[in-house]
Amino acid sequence: MTTSTLVFLLTMTVIFIFFMVLGIFWAIRSGQFDDMDGPAQRILMDEDDPMLPSNQTEVEAAPTKLR
Amino acid sequence: MCCRGCQAVAQSIVDNGLEAYYQSRTAMPASGQEVLPDEIKKLALYDHPDIQRSFVINAGENAKEAVLILEGITCAACVWLNERHIRQLEGVIGVEVNYGSHRARVAWDERKINLSTILQEIQLLGYNAHPYNAHQADKIRKTKHKKDLQRVAIAGIASAQVMMLSVGLYAGGWYGMTTDIMELLRWFSMMLTIPVATFAAMPFYRSAWSGIKSGHLNMDVPVALAIITAFLGSVWVTVFGGAHVYYDTIGMFTLFLLATRLLETGAREKSVEAAENLLKLQPAMAMRVKDGQQSYVPVLELVKYDLILVKSGEAIAADGVVVDGESTADESLLTGESRAIPKGLGSSVIAGSVNLDSPLIVKVTGVGEDTVLAGIVRLVDKAQAEKPKIAQLADRVAAWFTWALLAFALVVGIIWLLVDQTRAFEIVLSVLVVTCPCALSLAVPAALAAAGSHLIKRGILVLRGHALETLAQVTHVVFDKTGTLTVGRPEIVDIQALADISAEECLKLAASLEQTSEHPLARAFTHKVDRAELYAVMSAVNAAGRGIAGNIAGVGYTIGNQAYASVSQAFDVNGLNLTSEHVTLVWLCDSTRVLAVFALADALRADAKVAVEQLQSRGIAVSMLSGDAPQTVAYVARQLGIVDYLAQQQPQDKFDQLKRLQAQGAVVAMVGDGVNDAPVLSGAQVSFAMGTGTDVASQSSDIVLLSSKLGDVVVALDMGKNALVVMRQNLFWAAAYNLTALPFAAMGYVSPWVAALGMSLSSLIVVVNALRLK
Numbered sequence: 001m002t003t004s005t006l007v008f009l010l011t012m013t014v015i016f017i018f019f020m021v022l023g024i025f026w027a028i029r030s031g032q033f034d035d036m037d038g039p040a041q042r043i044l045m046d047e048d049d050p051m052l053p054s055n056q057t058e059v060e061a062a063p064t065k066l067r
Numbered sequence: 068m069c070c071r072g073c074q075a076v077a078q079s080i081v082d083n084g085l086e087a088y089y090q091s092r093t094a095m096p097a098s099g100q101e102v103l104p105d106e107i108k109k110l111a112l113y114d115h116p117d118i119q120r121s122f123v124i125n126a127g128e129n130a131k132e133a134v135l136i137l138e139g140i141t142c143a144a145c146v147w148l149n150e151r152h153i154r155q156l157e158g159v160i161g162v163e164v165n166y167g168s169h170r171a172r173v174a175w176d177e178r179k180i181n182l183s184t185i186l187q188e189i190q191l192l193g194y195n196a197h198p199y200n201a202h203q204a205d206k207i208r209k210t211k212h213k214k215d216l217q218r219v220a221i222a223g224i225a226s227a228q229v230m231m232l233s234v235g236l237y238a239g240g241w242y243g244m245t246t247d248i249m250e251l252l253r254w255f256s257m258m259l260t261i262p263v264a265t266f267a268a269m270p271f272y273r274s275a276w277s278g279i280k281s282g283h284l285n286m287d288v289p290v291a292l293a294i295i296t297a298f299l300g301s302v303w304v305t306v307f308g309g310a311h312v313y314y315d316t317i318g319m320f321t322l323f324l325l326a327t328r329l330l331e332t333g334a335r336e337k338s339v340e341a342a343e344n345l346l347k348l349q350p351a352m353a354m355r356v357k358d359g360q361q362s363y364v365p366v367l368e369l370v371k372y373d374l375i376l377v378k379s380g381e382a383i384a385a386d387g388v389v390v391d392g393e394s395t396a397d398e399s400l401l402t403g404e405s406r407a408i409p410k411g412l413g414s415s416v417i418a419g420s421v422n423l424d425s426p427l428i429v430k431v432t433g434v435g436e437d438t439v440l441a442g443i444v445r446l447v448d449k450a451q452a453e454k455p456k457i458a459q460l461a462d463r464v465a466a467w468f469t470w471a472l473l474a475f476a477l478v479v480g481i482i483w484l485l486v487d488q489t490r491a492f493e494i495v496l497s498v499l500v501v502t503c504p505c506a507l508s509l510a511v512p513a514a515l516a517a518a519g520s521h522l523i524k525r526g527i528l529v530l531r532g533h534a535l536e537t538l539a540q541v542t543h544v545v546f547d548k549t550g551t552l553t554v555g556r557p558e559i560v561d562i563q564a565l566a567d568i569s570a571e572e573c574l575k576l577a578a579s580l581e582q583t584s585e586h587p588l589a590r591a592f593t594h595k596v597d598r599a600e601l602y603a604v605m606s607a608v609n610a611a612g613r614g615i616a617g618n619i620a621g622v623g624y625t626i627g628n629q630a631y632a633s634v635s636q637a638f639d640v641n642g643l644n645l646t647s648e649h650v651t652l653v654w655l656c657d658s659t660r661v662l663a664v665f666a667l668a669d670a671l672r673a674d675a676k677v678a679v680e681q682l683q684s685r686g687i688a689v690s691m692l693s694g695d696a697p698q699t700v701a702y703v704a705r706q707l708g709i710v711d712y713l714a715q716q717q718p719q720d721k722f723d724q725l726k727r728l729q730a731q732g733a734v735v736a737m738v739g740d741g742v743n744d745a746p747v748l749s750g751a752q753v754s755f756a757m758g759t760g761t762d763v764a765s766q767s768s769d770i771v772l773l774s775s776k777l778g779d780v781v782v783a784l785d786m787g788k789n790a791l792v793v794m795r796q797n798l799f800w801a802a803a804y805n806l807t808a809l810p811f812a813a814m815g816y817v818s819p820w821v822a823a824l825g826m827s828l829s830s831l832i833v834v835v836n837a838l839r840l841k
Contacts, residue, residue, distance in 0.1 A: 003247055010255045024220045028213050038166040041143035
């Protein structure tokens, strides 16, 4: 009884691992690990930065929450 | 705004709605620049299909793709600015900037935009971009990096699972479990370990095999042996039954080693990439004159006796003889002497030197392999081959350690065969596992990785692995003069106003006149004065090698050497308060009198004196080899406190001098920047190139100083010393651990989980110790 449960669970593990490996290999091949610093910086400098003139009106309309 | 260039930069930033740059930047970028019409013409060469062939990929119909190297990137805001700006351009399909390597992949529609336009736009932002030839070595490195990541991933995922199963096995061993469950867990552990022991551990097998084949045992031999024996032994136990399996140890061991090596190669490759960025892929074009027609042709197409037109400010494409025109040339690449050498009818010119004053027509006498420049490069190759190598510490230790370990395991095996046959295999296995030279093989790479990544943050690129170890043993530092100890270009060191006009006003007048010239002396003036404050100059006349005449606000001025100055009365120059000895004097006159004398000299780098003093206080002998004239060299040496110096040294002389030093047993570190230094840089045990120097120099050196600060030489030397200390500590600790654990394992007292814990702990200590390096 315990043995068959274990066999089932361990088989599931192997299947999961197979997909994990597939996933990470795809990520490596598609170059997601090529630039390790970029994404961390890019997220800080967004296109909707309030300093951009195209976004300026919204900033004036909204009360300043900073400080 | 300090100049029109900056203004253009700010304007283009604001116009494009990129003001956020000023909020996000964390460091000041290199100063912006004005794009000169000449520069645009040169950029246009990049549109030439022959030139493009080497670096442009066709990415579809009308779509082209190229990799550009961006110069002047100082922080993330720069990258962002470039990325945004290029993306907004009409016709650009895509752009992606790598923050780490400062390389941009740009795709564009060739019907809508030219590559030169993109390059020009980047230049308007104040950065420099030049195409990068993604050559073979780079591709191999990329695929290898991806493969390494995959191996780490496999080892990580699999060994995490195996660890879980092992906990079950250990707990079962403690509290008791039925044989069928134990076997089940072992079989699954084995299945999960197969990819680790085959795919992930492959680099160790390869390296070990090549070590065995060459008869020189390296650290990977015991590593490979341990993995193979542990794996085969565990498989044996799994199939036929036995006390212990070591799948968890195999997994963790492989993961640890792979991860540390990945970090180490990562740090080194970052240096290599940064150094490659220094290599400019310049269009090697020459203006050929044939049947009265002028056309740009690739240098490769030039043949002997062709006539080429070399404009002022251009590099001469081939060795040759001047057949028309009169000018001066900067031949500092050969002599190290940044002096304008007069060239007239019949004088010979060398490829790579820069024509300074006016156009020359040159008859080609040598191209490609026949040039003087190519000769120097051959000398570099020869020197590289003869380079004295200090044997690597880790390799020496590894060789005897490996032999000792293998011999010991064999002896233990034989003894246990006689004492208790059933336990013999297990004990030999546990001896190999417990002494797995994990910590020992991590000792050196971990220290190198830590030191390398710390140095790169300071702008010091370590290109060759042995450099750090060698640095610790340096006894002599040899400096080149021009461009290394000095800035490499003339600067105004003193101004003496001789009439009723103030010195500042004279400087402004002089700079206004000089802005029409490309001469290196002229740049010294224009750099000193804000471009916006310059006066308009009418009817400027450039007299090659002598000076410039022009009209400012209706008054005629001349600027130039003493012969050119319209001075009838003699001036007592000795009475002037000139602070340096070896100077070029430039005279500014109006039609009747002398207004001012400017003293120009190749100024010392700001930190040259401190760096030399620091080296000397560490007991390192400092000497200087220069291609310059004796008085100049003596003057610089006196200022810096260098006793040992030689002047008028050709590349070959420098190399011979180096050989003499090395024959006396000196370990020499050479610091240089020019093509003429390249052979010595290759021949020295360890060498530094200035980041501002020539490509050939940085290619032949071990370490590149990106920021061109001489103080970095001292920093690198200290880091080398510290790294060596840490390596020795690590090796000592690792060896001590292994030797202590060995007897216990041999006597059969070490259980597998203790072995695994000890192994991990000893590796951890080695890595943490390496991280102390700062």
